[in-house]
Amino acid sequence: DAKTTQPNSMESNEEEPVHLPCNHSTISGTDYIHWYRQLPSQGPEYVIHGLTSNVNNRMASLAIAEDRKSSTLILHRATLRDAAVYYCILPTSGTYKYIFGTGTRLKVLA
Amino acid sequence: NAGVTQTPKFQVLKTGQSMTLQCAQDMNHEYMSWYRQDPGMGLRLIHYSVGAGITDQGEVPNGYNVSRSTTEDFPLRLLSAAPSQTSVYFCASRSTLTGNYGYTFGSGTRLTVV
Numbered sequence: 635d636a637k638t639t640q641p642n643s644m645e646s647n648e649e650e651p652v653h654l655p656c657n658h659s660t661i662s663g664t665d666y667i668h669w670y671r672q673l674p675s676q677g678p679e680y681v682i683h684g685l686t687s688n689v690n691n692r693m694a695s696l697a698i699a700e701d702r703k704s705s706t707l708i709l710h711r712a713t714l715r716d717a718a719v720y721y722c723i724l725p726t727s728g729t730y731k732y733i734f735g736t737g738t739r740l741k742v743l744a
Numbered sequence: 745n746a747g748v749t750q751t752p753k754f755q756v757l758k759t760g761q762s763m764t765l766q767c768a769q770d771m772n773h774e775y776m777s778w779y780r781q782d783p784g785m786g787l788r789l790i791h792y793s794v795g796a797g798i799t800d801q802g803e804v805p806n807g808y809n810v811s812r813s814t815t816e817d818f819p820l821r822l823l824s825a826a827p828s829q830t831s832v833y834f835c836a837s838r839s840t841l842t843g844n845y846g847y848t849f850g851s852g853t854r855l856t857v858v
Binding site for chain 1: 777779785786787789792803836849
């Protein structure tokens with residue numbers, strides 16, 4: 635499985651945008667980029683995924699670099715409820731194995 | 745729609761005891777997996793299954809057995825509990841249909857081995 639690298643922690647002020655980076659320099663051409671988040675004392679929940687072009691949904695946006703070696707999860711207006719650990723995952727193409735790293739712990743300041 | 749249901753929510757075992765963590769999903773998902781999460785750590789894959797009758801090992805399979813006799817159920821068996829298996833266990837499922845990539849996770853089973 636392609637390896638991902640994320641910062642251990644980040645802070646953001648409430649109501650401001652947050653950009654969560656992920657490096658995946660060994661990504662293959664068919665690997666999708668998935669993001670999940672885990673709220674305190676809960677199981678992870680799906681946020682967004684993409685392959686090459688940028689993606690938007692009601693929760694977030696995903697910006698993928700042109701060479702696909704990095705991506706950024708964008709929360710447009712952080713709220714206190716967005717405080718969580720965010721995981722960037724690259725499941726190997728043709729499999730459904732998700733290997734979670736340690737993720738980025740996002741702290742949102744009121 | 746219940747999603748992914750894990751039982752029990754909490755369990756205390758003595759070293760050497762065996763038990764089964766239950767996981768059931770009602771979404772007709774083909775793919776199911778078990779993860780463990782130690783305090784302050786990320787999730788590690790224990791076992792997974794791509795359909796009834798098919799299972800495979802993940803990153804940390806030792807000490808655990810699984811079986812998949814039906815699409816709905818994917819129990820995880822601890823053969824002889826050890827303190828190192830103290831963790832929170834999450835079960836997850838997803839459809840393999842094209843375009844449906846989101847995993848649904850259960851709420852977890854918090855296991856303490858003393």
